[in-house]
Amino acid sequence: MATTVSSRNPVLYRRRVSRGAKHLMLIGFGLVMLYPLLWMISSSLKPEELIFREPGLIPSEFTFKNYTEGWTALAHPFGYYLWNSAVITALSVVGNLVACSLAAYSFARLNFPLKKLWFALMLGTIMLPFHVVIVPQYIVFSQLDMINTIWPLILPKFLAHDSFFIFLMVQFIRTLPRELDEAASIDGAGYWRTFFRVILPLCTPALATTAIFTFIWTWNDFFSQLLYLNNPDNFTVPVALRTFLDSSGESSWGPMFAMSIIALGPIFGFFLAGQKYLIRGMATTGLK
């Protein structure tokens, strides 16, 4: 059949065909993976009654009604919940960056009594299921009258509760040459100065990874926000979405999809902007 063509360079020919097939497969599979997301986007732009009549991606009729309707469907405009989420998320990022980098510098560079014990404890808390502390934490926060405030959500971040990030930064600081610290010390810099002027600037990639993951995890976090925020005035995006689902039952999927897409927007944005750090952070430490 095609022997004359392929016999000129059968190996190359076969390789090109198999590579093409591979790409086709990967793209096809990627499309299947992303189809639910694309379908949600397209559904949010369709009139409600078309959503389940058209499994395809291109709406036969465009409308932004779902967005305007969804934005005002709850007690507050949706922007209000976005703002609440943004405040908690921003403070969590700051808290994690400050507290975890301080602890990481100490573990990675300084010698002190009982260091091994503390380090082992720090590693141990990474794997600890948080359910084992959640009940007493809740009791304490409720006795401090902090339910329905943002404190239970951000205070742990300022106390380096996410020890995972300490570990990430310790690993990173260890790769920095010690000569830098020594040079700074010869120049008369103390520990604080060394930390702020030498270590911290060089840690930017680890700090970026921490910031991005803290952002995504806090933005997505449902359990603790559901637990600590019961007043609609304090609702964040995930809790507001849940209320939306509760109140509208099996109806108004269009507006719900529209608000879901708005909720996912910031994560998608950070994903695009910080992909490099995400992938690197994942690859070196295996976080998610």
Added chain:
Amino acid sequence: MVDSLSLKSEVAAPAPAPAPKRGRGRPRPSVRSRREGWAAYVFLIPWFLGLFLITIGPIVASLYLSFTDYSLLDEAKWVGLDNYVKMFTEDPRFWASLKVTTIYVVVSVPLQLGFALALALLLDRGLRGLSFYRSIYYLPSLLGGSVAIAILWRKIFGADGLVNAVLAIFGIQGTSYVNNPDTALSTLILLHVWTFGAPMVIFLAGLRQIPSSYYEAASIDGAGVVQQFKSVTLPLLTPIIFFNLVLEVIKSFQSFTQSFIVSNGTGGPSDSTLFYTLYLYSKGFKEYEMGYASAMAWVLVIIIAGLTGVNFLASKYWVFYGDDSK
């Protein structure tokens, strides 16, 4: 032949590194080391506050509470082992939640890791557009835990959802998959498998650590693609597989959001999506049986520690750490 080549493994599992081996070094002037010690503890102040106030303190308190009857309003009443006994002997929902979670973990984690590994293998070896594919496959793991995606899932598998809309094209009329006790859990498993991107990225990093000289040597020895996979790739990748396995088991045992949203917080239909943590939540924070919830939390810790321990023990038989660790 090929096996002997792969003995000197250079693949390092991204597992937690051992504690730093310093401190026993050369003795220093004591003033300086004392100053260093002080500085170190000052840097650690926030972490220490956290460790004692919101980790160790609550751990101790929760252990105590697990032996009490406590509802936030009254004083905690010591009941000994009652919570635990009740859990194991009189609480069918506890067993249901354990069963549901176990099925979820046992089915979804191997599937997820299987996809992750397969895709990582396909993407390896200088494929053009690698970073593009990697992003596409990775994206769902970032979004998968959110309420928004759980809402989407509920609708995809709902009575008039996407799945049934597609089936309708072929003339098949389906029912709601999330409202059917036989299929509800499968939809959550599917959601978990959908997030295979994160372990895939870790696999890709691991694959890149395997020196290409191993493959060259193997192919000189006449090993085909399959043989190369079996003798080079797989053994050298076992530490990464192990790492992903431990991590995903721990994580998926604690899944919460998906089942909460899909079942409206009930774990229904007929407890078919009652995840362990969902039951713990409703016991502790809906019925305010906080002693019971604490006991459940401790059982969870023991289960997870046990599973991790079993994983580590079993790893001796299949994880390959290279020659020097023997």
